[in-house]
Amino acid sequence: MSRAVCVRCGADRMAYNQVCPACGFLPDGDGLAVAWLLSDNHLADHELDAAQARVRAGDPIEPNAKMLKIAKQALRTTFATDPGLTTAQRLGVLACSLVLTPLVGWTLWWTWRTRRPRAAWQAFALSAPATLAFAVLVLYLA
Numbered sequence: 001m002s003r004a005v006c007v008r009c010g011a012d013r014m015a016y017n018q019v020c021p022a023c024g025f026l027p028d029g030d031g032l033a034v035a036w037l038l039s040d041n042h043l044a045d046h047e048l049d050a051a052q053a054r055v056r057a058g059d060p061i062e063p064n065a066k067m068l069k070i071a072k073q074a075l076r077t078t079f080a081t082d083p084g085l086t087t088a089q090r091l092g093v094l095a096c097s098l099v100l101t102p103l104v105g106w107t108l109w110w111t112w113r114t115r116r117p118r119a120a121w122q123a124f125a126l127s128a129p130a131t132l133a134f135a136v137l138v139l140y141l142a
């Protein structure tokens with residue numbers, strides 16, 4: 001069984017990336033990296049007990065940059081470790097940007113910018129020419 005300690009209230013939960021059953025906290029972005037650090041992916045059981053005691057005592061959990069980097073690499077959320085989009089996904093983003101709206105690429109960029117940075121910038125790059133084309137079209141029609 002997998003174990004993680006809630007960063008906010010210190011309760012035990014099944015996985016670092018799920019909603020806390022005690023307080024309803026759902027970590028996101030950098031918080032997800034901190035949540036990963038407070039799970040059995042990173043800590044032994046007795047270390048989790050110690051972390052739990054710290055959270056319950058109200059001590060802030062503030063991992064240093066090195067620890068955050070370890071967590072982000074494990075979660076594959078750094079630019080170097082994110083595999084990016086597949087060819088089919090790239091063609092899909094490009095087709096949506098050209099046929100529908102370049103906002104698709106912008107939305108993907110915004111949604112993925114912390115969790116999948118490489119994929120986010122690929123989506124942004126694919127929608128950029130369509131954004132320019134739409135802007136020119138709007139200026140031409142106006």
Ligand SMILES: [Zn+2]
Pocket residue numbers: 006007008009010011020021022023024025
């Ligand atoms: Zn909680």
